[in-house]
Amino acid sequence: EAQVTQNPRYLITVTGKKLTVTCSQNMNHEYMSWYRQDPGLGLRQIYYSMNVEVTDKGDVPEGYKVSRKEKRNFPLILESPSPNQTSLYFCASSGGQGAGGYTFGSGTRLTVV
Amino acid sequence: GESVGLHLPTLSVQEGDNSIINCAYSNSASDYFIWYKQESGKGPQFIIDIRSNMDKRQGQRVTVLLNKTVKHLSLQIAATQPGDSAVYFCAETRGGTSYGKLTFGQGTILTVHP
Numbered sequence: 204e205a206q207v208t209q210n211p212r213y214l215i216t217v218t219g220k221k222l223t224v225t226c227s228q229n230m231n232h233e234y235m236s237w238y239r240q241d242p243g244l245g246l247r248q249i250y251y252s253m254n255v256e257v258t259d260k261g262d263v264p265e266g267y268k269v270s271r272k273e274k275r276n277f278p279l280i281l282e283s284p285s286p287n288q289t290s291l292y293f294c295a296s297s298g299g300q301g302a303g304g305y306t307f308g309s310g311t312r313l314t315v316v
Numbered sequence: 317g318e319s320v321g322l323h324l325p326t327l328s329v330q331e332g333d334n335s336i337i338n339c340a341y342s343n344s345a346s347d348y349f350i351w352y353k354q355e356s357g358k359g360p361q362f363i364i365d366i367r368s369n370m371d372k373r374q375g376q377r378v379t380v381l382l383n384k385t386v387k388h389l390s391l392q393i394a395a396t397q398p399g400d401s402a403v404y405f406c407a408e409t410r411g412g413t414s415y416g417k418l419t420f421g422q423g424t425i426l427t428v429h430p
Contacts, residue, residue: 207359236418238420243422244422245405245420245421245422245423246360246405246407246420247420248417248418248419251417251418259417261417262417262419293359293360295359295360304350304352304362304365304407305360305362305418306362307359307360307361308359309357309358309359310357310358310359
């Protein structure tokens with residue numbers, strides 16, 4: 204089944220403790236992206252990647268890092284999480300032009316206390 | 317800053333009615349638009365897209381209309397069903413592609429009553 208897989212689905216952590224949210228897609232998509240979703244603010248793009256080793260900032264990149272060492276994986280790294288990063292995070296991938304938009308994962312709900 | 321927004325945050329309809337969800341965008345450089353549906357506890361799901369060189373595009377029970385003059389697009393759902401209840405987002409990007417930097421509107425909650 205074609206899908207984007209995120210892990211974990213739920214995570215509670217403490218301020219300052221580094222964490223990684225993994226994302227993997229099995230569709231051989233070149234393009235991947237991370238979003239956060241907050242009430243009243245909708246979905247905001249954090250980072251995106253157009254290919255292996257090619258990443259760029261979205262609208263809200265501060266406090267996040269990403270890497271794209273392999274085509275299928277696009278982990279999101281929070282080096283020093285803070286409570287304002289408590290949010291619902293989505294990873295997505297796309298086959299590019301004409302592919303009909305991004306395919307989203309099921310989400311990771313992160314709580315930073 | 318420039319962003320994609322929605323006129324109506326909530327919409328309630330009766331089963332079988334047609335639904336229209338609206339979206340306004342402010343950046344005239346936007347040239348590719350996508351509608352997503354998000355059900356509770358799930359990620360957004362692609363519904364339909366349209367490029368700026370088109371005014372209308374139809375899918376299965378859905379139609380997207382684009383009015384570049386007033387920077388407005390809409391999603392029409394025919395014969396709305398309870399399974400259509402969800403949050404609907406429009407998204408825009410520049411460069412004519414479905415990848416890269418996407419900007420989403422805040423969403424419209426559609427509730428379909430049996």
